[in-house]
Every structure is written in C-alpha cells, then in structure tokens.
Amino acid sequence: MRILYIDIDSLRPDHLGCYDYHRDTSPNIDALAADGRRFTNYYASDAPCGPSRTALFLSRFGIHTGVINHGGINADPRRYGHGRGFRYPGKFQSWMSVLVEHGIHTVSVSPFASRHDTWQVLEGIAEFHDPRDSHAHAREIYPYAEEWLADNADDDDWFLHVNFWDPHTEYNTPLEYGNPFEDDPAPEWPDQETIEAHYQSYGPHSAFNPESASIDWSGSWNLERMPEEIADREDFKQWVDGYDTGIRFMDDHVGKICDLLREQGVFEETLIIVSADHGEALGEFNVYGDHQAADQATCRVPLIVSGPQVEPGVDDDLHYQIDLAPTVTDLAGAESPAGWDGRSFAPSVSDGEAAGRKSLVVSQGAWACQRAARWDDWLLIRTYHDGGKPAFDDVMLFDVAEDPHQTTDHSSDRSEVTAHGLSILQQWHDDRMLEVARGENGGNPETPDGIVDPMWETLREGGPLHARESLDDYAEYLRSEGRDVQAEEIETNYNIRR
Structure with missing residues (x-):
C-alpha cells in the first residue's frame, strides 16, 4: 500500500475552496476532494x-x-514506568511503528521535530529528512519529497509524510510570487465595527499588536505581506491576503507532488491524505494569526482522503484527529494496539458508513488552558487560564453552525445546554482518569503521576508556556503604548509586580 500524508501547518478548512471558500486558494487540494472523501467535523x-x-x-x-x-x-510524554522493558510497551506503539511492523516503509520530510524537540512524533519513522530550517517554504520542502518519490514512488508499501509550513505566521511567501488575491474581496467577517472593538482591547496577537506585543518571533516581522496593526478592513485584507497566499503557494506544491505520482504511474494507487495540525484564528476572540484557544478556529482542521478504497463524498460526523491512525491502520490491513484512544472510521472512508462520535472534547494548553465540548451544533469552552486574553470568560457557549466565528455567547440564556456541555466535559474527564487507573485504552497506571490531569500540572507551573513567558513583558509593552489600565489588569490578574 502506498500512502501520502500531506500535513499542513495552521490550515483552517474554511479557507479552502472544497470547504466553500470564495477565493481560489486550493485548486489542487480541491481536485483531490472532488474525487475523494471530505470530512467537515x-x-x-x-x-x-x-x-x-x-x-x-x-x-x-x-x-x-x-x-x-x-x-x-507537559511538553514531553510521560514515562512508561515499570512496563517499559527493552522496548516501549506494545500496547502503546506509535502509528508509524505499527505500519513498519506491517511491512510499510515510513518516511518523513519535516522540520517539525527539531523545531519543537518533539522527537516522539518520529517514533517508528524509518527515514527522516529535515531541512533544518524551521520556517522552510514549500519550495525548500518540495525537493526532498521530489527526490524521494523519483527514486521510490513505484515501490510497494510506503508511507510518506510531507509537512508544509507556509500558511503559518509569519506570512512570508516569497514576494516574487505576488498576491493572487489582490482583486478578491476579503471575507466579510470581521467587519469594521468588530475590528474597531478588537483594536481598543488587548491580548497577545490582538488587532492592536498582531505581532504579539514587542516580541518578534523570527526577527523578520517587518514583512510586506503583514500590517503592523489591524485597525480597519484594509489592514485585515492585507493580513488575510498574506494567509491565503501562503495556502495557494503550498497548494501549488501539492499539485507538483501529485504530478510526480502521475509521472511514476502510481497516482491512482496511492492513498492521499491532506490535513493540518490545527487551524488559525483570523480575528476569533481578538486573536489574529495564531492558534490560542480550544475553539472552532483552532481545533477544527480539514481532512481529505483520496485514492483506492475511498468512497467519494462528504462525512459530516464528529471525528478526532487521533482517529486517523487506527483508520489508516485498518485500511492497510494491520491491527491497532490496545493502548490507542483513537477509533477507526475506516467504514466511512471505504463504504460511506457512519462511524463518528456523539461528542468530542478538545484541549488547548500552550497559549491558554482550556477544554471544550463539541456536540450537535454546540461548542462549550471552559477556561482555566486565559493567557492574557480578556475575550475569554470562564464558561462560554456557542452555536457554531449559526455563528462559526463564536461571537455570541449563549451560556447565560441557554442554561440547560450549558449544563449539558459541562456534563460532557466532566464525564470525559472522569472516563479518561478511570482509563489510567484501570490501564484501559490510552491510560497507563504505571506512569508516574498518571492519575494527575496534565492541565492541573500546567496551571501549577504558572500556566501555558507562551503566556507565562511573555505576560510580564506584554504588560510593560502596553504601558509604553499608553495603555496603563490594560497593563494594570494583566499585572493584577497574574500577580506581576514592578
């Protein structure tokens, strides 16, 4: 079996044509979706x-x-404990390790592991190509994939992971590429009134300081594709043009990879998967160009599956990203380990049968501490640490079908729905803790502190990494901009002393 997994940073589905976006950002991904299966939730x-x-x-x-x-x-995996022998416990094998044992050669082209020191994502990867540039453009990533496919595409039984960074901030697609969307209108939301309200407020990556206060992450923030602030619709258009241009530039290289597979005569025989690690806020909760919440903009990602064994169509059921590993494992004819939390939705991929979940719980722990319940048309967000963003209340409820940008909180006027969402969160938490105690699914009773929720550990450390690293400097930055009241709010909320 040949499997190509195209893994795109910060790609929200509603900026792809196949998810009804009005701009032509993704003709090559759209073509895969037209012949494949598209997942909306x-x-x-x-x-x-x-x-x-x-x-x-x-x-x-x-x-x-x-x-x-x-x-x-909580940036590193917990140790396996006494059950860790010469190798990791078999029940907790990684996705790639399972495929390798099934005779599939696994390859990754990505700077991700070295960028984040997340070496656990390489467990089971037999061949790893790292361009050593954490912000490498698609044109720097593509040659690695091109060379590998030229030499190996017609072999049997491989899995190739190709990771493109381009839609991620900063939006720095090479200027010679131009702006394909110069004459296209920006999305209608956020409107001018919303942008003005955002500008008067504050928070990391807010409209007033989308570069996250005085922090310039790569030393290259003075980019022509990105405004220094988002004060009006014209600024927003420049901002979203930069994001969409990154998508289109990346999509061009997806097309090149598909052309290579055609040249090698294996395109029709290759299972092609397109997805993302997370989405991107483009104004939601006054966050521009980052991924700081357990919300619709950050946690909902595209999934397109095309190729042999795939039933074309659209799946609107709820699925976790962790469900992809057992799904592909099933399609490859291998067996999933007992220690996986993911559940296969292979019946949907191959036969169009319903295989979704009744509800989901998603988490954010790097920019804020939040968990959210997603069911029917509802999303309930519970905030434990707001990361310096005043837009986050302790409990918020949104109808994401009617309000995808999460602008109207129904937690006070739909108390019964709010209570149901909170019960989903509590039941999910209890079930996961029981799995640890009993050694079921992904729970491991032998790991130190296994019965302790890592969210509480993160709060004990002082909160999410990016907030605790920057809020002191951020308050000082606000003062330098004449926003003393806002600086005092942060200093008071987080016990920052001058």
Missing part, C-alpha cells in the same frame, strides 16, 4: 502544534500522554 484533540502531532502519531489523548503544552513538564 474533524478536530485536533489537543492544540496547538506539539500536542496536536503527539496525539496524532501516538493516537492518544494529551491527558494520557501528558503532552498538552509547548514547554514545562
């Missing part, structure tokens, strides 16, 4: 980057692996 269980890919490749919830943050104790 597919969510990363743990966001953002490091927690997401750890959950994906280990097929276990962050509450079980411990990985929910980008730093501190």
Whole structure:
C-alpha cells in the first residue's frame, strides 16, 4: 500500500475552496476532494502544534500522554514506568511503528521535530529528512519529497509524510510570487465595527499588536505581506491576503507532488491524505494569526482522503484527529494496539458508513488552558487560564453552525445546554482518569503521576508556556503604548509586580 500524508501547518478548512471558500486558494487540494472523501467535523484533540502531532502519531489523548503544552513538564510524554522493558510497551506503539511492523516503509520530510524537540512524533519513522530550517517554504520542502518519490514512488508499501509550513505566521511567501488575491474581496467577517472593538482591547496577537506585543518571533516581522496593526478592513485584507497566499503557494506544491505520482504511474494507487495540525484564528476572540484557544478556529482542521478504497463524498460526523491512525491502520490491513484512544472510521472512508462520535472534547494548553465540548451544533469552552486574553470568560457557549466565528455567547440564556456541555466535559474527564487507573485504552497506571490531569500540572507551573513567558513583558509593552489600565489588569490578574 502506498500512502501520502500531506500535513499542513495552521490550515483552517474554511479557507479552502472544497470547504466553500470564495477565493481560489486550493485548486489542487480541491481536485483531490472532488474525487475523494471530505470530512467537515474533524478536530485536533489537543492544540496547538506539539500536542496536536503527539496525539496524532501516538493516537492518544494529551491527558494520557501528558503532552498538552509547548514547554514545562507537559511538553514531553510521560514515562512508561515499570512496563517499559527493552522496548516501549506494545500496547502503546506509535502509528508509524505499527505500519513498519506491517511491512510499510515510513518516511518523513519535516522540520517539525527539531523545531519543537518533539522527537516522539518520529517514533517508528524509518527515514527522516529535515531541512533544518524551521520556517522552510514549500519550495525548500518540495525537493526532498521530489527526490524521494523519483527514486521510490513505484515501490510497494510506503508511507510518506510531507509537512508544509507556509500558511503559518509569519506570512512570508516569497514576494516574487505576488498576491493572487489582490482583486478578491476579503471575507466579510470581521467587519469594521468588530475590528474597531478588537483594536481598543488587548491580548497577545490582538488587532492592536498582531505581532504579539514587542516580541518578534523570527526577527523578520517587518514583512510586506503583514500590517503592523489591524485597525480597519484594509489592514485585515492585507493580513488575510498574506494567509491565503501562503495556502495557494503550498497548494501549488501539492499539485507538483501529485504530478510526480502521475509521472511514476502510481497516482491512482496511492492513498492521499491532506490535513493540518490545527487551524488559525483570523480575528476569533481578538486573536489574529495564531492558534490560542480550544475553539472552532483552532481545533477544527480539514481532512481529505483520496485514492483506492475511498468512497467519494462528504462525512459530516464528529471525528478526532487521533482517529486517523487506527483508520489508516485498518485500511492497510494491520491491527491497532490496545493502548490507542483513537477509533477507526475506516467504514466511512471505504463504504460511506457512519462511524463518528456523539461528542468530542478538545484541549488547548500552550497559549491558554482550556477544554471544550463539541456536540450537535454546540461548542462549550471552559477556561482555566486565559493567557492574557480578556475575550475569554470562564464558561462560554456557542452555536457554531449559526455563528462559526463564536461571537455570541449563549451560556447565560441557554442554561440547560450549558449544563449539558459541562456534563460532557466532566464525564470525559472522569472516563479518561478511570482509563489510567484501570490501564484501559490510552491510560497507563504505571506512569508516574498518571492519575494527575496534565492541565492541573500546567496551571501549577504558572500556566501555558507562551503566556507565562511573555505576560510580564506584554504588560510593560502596553504601558509604553499608553495603555496603563490594560497593563494594570494583566499585572493584577497574574500577580506581576514592578
């Protein structure tokens, strides 16, 4: 079996043509979707980057692996304990390890593991190609995939993971590529009134400081594709043009990879999967160009599956990203380990049968501490640490079918729905803790502190990494901009002393 997994950073589905976006951002991905199966309610269980890919490749919830943050104790997987012999316990084998044991050669082209020191995502990868540039463009990634496919595409039984960074901030697609969307209108939301309200407020990556206060992550923030602030619709258009151009540039290289498969005569025989580690906020909760919540913008990701064994169509059921590993494992004819939390939805892929879940719980632990319940048309978000963002209340309820940008909180006027959402969160938490105690699914009773929720450990450390690293400097930055009241709010909320 030949499997190509195209893994795209920060790609939200509603900016792809196949998900009804009005701009032509993704003609090559759209072509795969037209002949394949498209999933509309597919969510990363743990966001953002490091927690997401750890959950994906280990097929276990962050509450079980411990990985929910980008730093501190919960950036690394928990130890396996006494059951760790010469090798890891078989029940907790990684997705790639299972495929290798089934005779599939596994390959990764990605700078991700070295960028985040998340080496657990390489467990079972037989061949690893790292361009050593954490912000490499698609044109730097593509040659590695091109060379490998030229030499190996017609071999049997391989899995190739290709990771493109381009839609991620900063939006720095080479200027010679131009702006394909210069004459296209920006999305209608956020409107001018919303942007003005956002600009008067604050928070990391807010409209007032989308570069996240005085922090310039790569030393290259003065980019022509990105405004220094988002004060009006014209600024927003420049911002979203930069994001969409990154998608189109990446999509061009997806097309090149598909052309290579055609040249090698194996395109029709290759299972092609397109997805993302997480989405991207483009104004939701006054976050621009980052992924800071357990919300619809951050946790909902695209999933397109095309190729042999695939029933074309659309699946609207709820699925976790961790469900992909057992699904592909099933399609490859292998057996999933007992220690995976993921559940196969192979019947949907191959036969169009319903194989979704009744509800999901998703997590954010790097920019805020949140969990959210997703069921029917509802999303309930519970915030334990707001990461310096005043837009987050303790409990919020949204109808994401009617309000995909989560602008109207129904937690006070739909009390029965709010109570149901909170009960989903509590039941999910209890079930995961019982799995640890009993050694079921992804729970491991032998790991130290296994019965402790990593969310509480992160709070004990002082909160999510990016917030605890920057809020002190952020308050000082606000003062330098004449926003003393807002600076005082942060200093008071987080006990920052001058």
